Amino acid sequence: MSPPLGAAPADLAEVEALVCAAGTSFHRGMVVLPPDRRHAMFAIYAFCRIVDDIADDPAPFETRRRRLDEWRGRVAALFRGEATDAVTRVLLRAIAAFDLRQADFEAVIDGMQMDAETVIVAPDLATFDLYCDRVAAAVGRLSVRAFGDASAAADEVAWHLGRALQATNILRDIAEDAARGRLYLPREFLDAAGVPADPGAVLGHPGLPAACAQLAALAHARFRDADAAMARCGRRAMKPARLMGGMYNAILARLERRGWERPEQPVRVPRWQKLWIALRYGVP
DSSP, X not given: OOOGGGOOHHHHHHHHHHHHHTTSSHHHHXXXXXXXXXXXXXXXXXXXXXXXXXXXXXXXXXXXXXXXXXXXXXXXXXXXXXXXXXXXXXXXXXXXXXXXXXXHHHHHHHHXXXXXXXXXXXXXXXHHHHHHIIIIIHHHHHHHHHHTOOSHHHHHHHHHHHHHHHHHHHHHTHHHHHHTTOXXXXXXXXXHHTOOSOXXXXXXXXXXXXXXXXXXXXXXXXXXXXXXXXXXXXXXXXHHHHHHHHHHHHHHHHHHHHOSSOTTSOOOOOHHHHHHHHHHTTOO
């Protein structure tokens, strides 16, 4: 039996090790996929992890931009059929197998550059939406093709679900981001609640719950729209997307139950609930 994607076993092992080292539940969630698709997702995740780490590096912006530009060059090379390391060699095979698009890889890098080139503080809604599209929905557009659906409806799933997941991440990480001088809540929501666009002043501000509630309502709407789009897609292909949606819906529900007055208080989905969600969506 040939290895997944026909890739070198050493390359597959190296990419999977990068995924495992990230310490997330992503690896477990992808076991619902057959081997070729699973390893394509590992390579996509490894690419995203690498460029995200570049954006988060404390190095000067010029250094980070140079490294992101190097990855733009690697992506361009992939679409000329060239690869130089384990991640790009597996990606090259995934691109050929599942018709992954260059523009989506480039959009992910663009999103990381938004974080690398400036400290984002209270973006307006248009900028907020662009950021979510690049750092989350673009990943979704790559993912749905690896899952097995390249239809317009699958791209719609990525559009809505990516925004829902990123909004949930932002609500979960308000305190952590504020400690880094960042504030991703949209300026319009802050203004409507009378909250200053200042990471140092947002925690504990009496208007913060109202601003967070607006973003939570937007996330719920995106989850609903993603579910509606999934109904027009292949059920088997959407299994990983439904799993991610279920997990993040659970996080959002627990954030709302905790309330927004103490955003520094961590929220965790208990193991029994994770297990229930996993079983519901067919994770062994």
